[in-house]
Amino acid sequence: MKAVVTVMLKAGVLDPQGKAIGQALAHLGFAGVGEVRAGKVIELELAETDPVAAKNAAESMARKLLANTVIESFRVDLS
Amino acid sequence: MKAGIVVFPGINRERDIAIALERASGRKPRMIWHRETDLQSLDLIVIPGGFSYGDYLRCGAMAAQSPVMESIRAHAARGGHVLGVCNGFQILAEAQLLPGALLRNASLRFLSMDCHLRVERTDTDFTAHYQRGQVIRAPLAHGDGNYFADDATLDRLEGEGLVAFRYVEPDGAATAKANRNGSARNIAGILSPNRRIMGLMPHPEDLVDPLMGGTDGAPLFEGISAALGSDRPAA
Numbered sequence: 001m002k003a004v005v006t007v008m009l010k011a012g013v014l015d016p017q018g019k020a021i022g023q024a025l026a027h028l029g030f031a032g033v034g035e036v037r038a039g040k041v042i043e044l045e046l047a048e049t050d051p052v053a054a055k056n057a058a059e060s061m062a063r064k065l066l067a068n069t070v071i072e073s074f075r076v077d078l079s
Numbered sequence: 080m081k082a083g084i085v086v087f088p089g090i091n092r093e094r095d096i097a098i099a100l101e102r103a104s105g106r107k108p109r110m111i112w113h114r115e116t117d118l119q120s121l122d123l124i125v126i127p128g129g130f131s132y133g134d135y136l137r138c139g140a141m142a143a144q145s146p147v148m149e150s151i152r153a154h155a156a157r158g159g160h161v162l163g164v165c166n167g168f169q170i171l172a173e174a175q176l177l178p179g180a181l182l183r184n185a186s187l188r189f190l191s192m193d194c195h196l197r198v199e200r201t202d203t204d205f206t207a208h209y210q211r212g213q214v215i216r217a218p219l220a221h222g223d224g225n226y227f228a229d230d231a232t233l234d235r236l237e238g239e240g241l242v243a244f245r246y247v248e249p250d251g252a253a254t255a256k257a258n259r260n261g262s263a264r265n266i267a268g269i270l271s272p273n274r275r276i277m278g279l280m281p282h283p284e285d286l287v288d289p290l291m292g293g294t295d296g297a298p299l300f301e302g303i304s305a306a307l308g309s310d311r312p313a314a
Contacts, residue, residue: 009182013227014261016187018113065144068137070180073229 002045003058006040007018007067049056051078081305082108082123085151087142090129090166092284094195098124099284103300111147118150121159122307126151127149128165128220128282138181138223139169147173160204160307161276165221168268168278177269177278178236179228185261189222194259194281196244196267197251203274204306210297213296214251219259219280224280226262233263244268244279 010075015037022036044061048054058076067074082100084093093110100108100123108125111118118124132141142148148170155161155176163171171177184190193216198209209215228236236242244267246258253265260280268279283296 014182014185014225016183016261023222059098064134065170068140068180070172070178070229071182 001048001051002079003044003046003054004060004079005042005066006039006042006077007042007062007072008037008074011072012020013064018022032071038054038073054078080104080106080123080304081120082106082119082125082307083111083169084108084125084127085111085113085147086127087113087129087131087145087147087170089131089133090127092282093163094127095282095284096164099287099296099300100304103286103297104304111266113142113145113147116146116150120146123160123162123303124151124154124165125285126161126170128167128208129168131166134223135165137173139166139171139173139270142166143173146245152176155271155276156274158275160303162205162303163276163278163283164282165177165224165280168280169223171276171278176276178232179226179263179269179270181223182225182227182261183223184225184259185222186259190219190224190259192219192259193217194219194267195249195257196281197249197253199242199245200240202269203243203277204303205270205274205277205299208302208303211249214247214249216286217282217283217295217296218285219281219304221260221280224260224262226260226266226280228263233266236266237264238268241270241273241274242266242268242274243270243277244281259279281288294297301309 018036286293286296
């Protein structure tokens with residue numbers, strides 16, 4: 001089972017990378033782009049076959065290592 | 080003072096710290112490889128700057144989970160002294176031995192320049208050889224030094240007097256311009272509640288000899304060395 005962990009900076013935490021990407025998009029002529037936020041995606045191949053257990057395991061990994069919950073939030077999706 | 084310097088793969092400032100410690104204490108510090116776990120005999124553990132584990136995932140995230148960290152936690156729990164400089168500060172924050180986190184510099188630029196720091200308190204073993212409010216010079220060399228913590232944590236740090244150093248102008252004013260990495264409330268270095276763990280982004284170890292262009296960093300190492308027992312014979 002594959003778990004996809006999406007890690008984003010929390011709302012309210014300055015994201016200069018997202019800002020720079022937004023400015024570059026405007027420079028390229030893409031109009032109408034509001035706030036841009038950049039994050040990361042981590043894919044995990046899990047041996048677990050039970051979706052609930054797999055999600056719990058991935059969330060535990062996210063809390064312990066994949067995200068720093070002082071500054072980041074995360075979401076786990078299974079596929 | 081028996082000092083140890085933790086060496087993670089990718090750390091590159093361990094020899095600078097060793098020079099600063101040896102000059103201050105007269106004793107060579109021990110280098111501690113990241114797989115070692117016996118730190119019982121040490122008074123001070125220093126986590127130096129560099130790019131531990133290539134800064135993968137987040138600066139300091141991998142080092143915070145390495146075998147030596149459990150022993151550093153135990154050392155801290157015994158009331159032992161720990162100093163983290165630059166990547167060492169990031170590692171202490173990731174390990175939650177100090178609160179908050181170090182974000183990407185607000186400018187997105189790697190900073191390689193001198194800054195000025197104001198010494199916020201001197202009743203700590205790390206800062207006792209400075210004067211309160213003294214402005215010192217220290218080199219910066221980081222891409223992720225933007226100190227962040229939620230408002231409640233920042234208020235607690237301020238209220239308990241746990242801010243050790245702030246980025247300031249040469250005249251001591253804490254302006255936005257002097258705060259080059261965008262840190263919350265110009266914070267450059269913080270202390271644990273027992274004031275025995277200190278993390279800071281600038282590099283005091285780079286100014287401990289006139290040949291380096293200054294000695295503003297020397298009192299930090301002399302202070303901690305005097306507090307923990309200098310082996311240097313009295314002059």
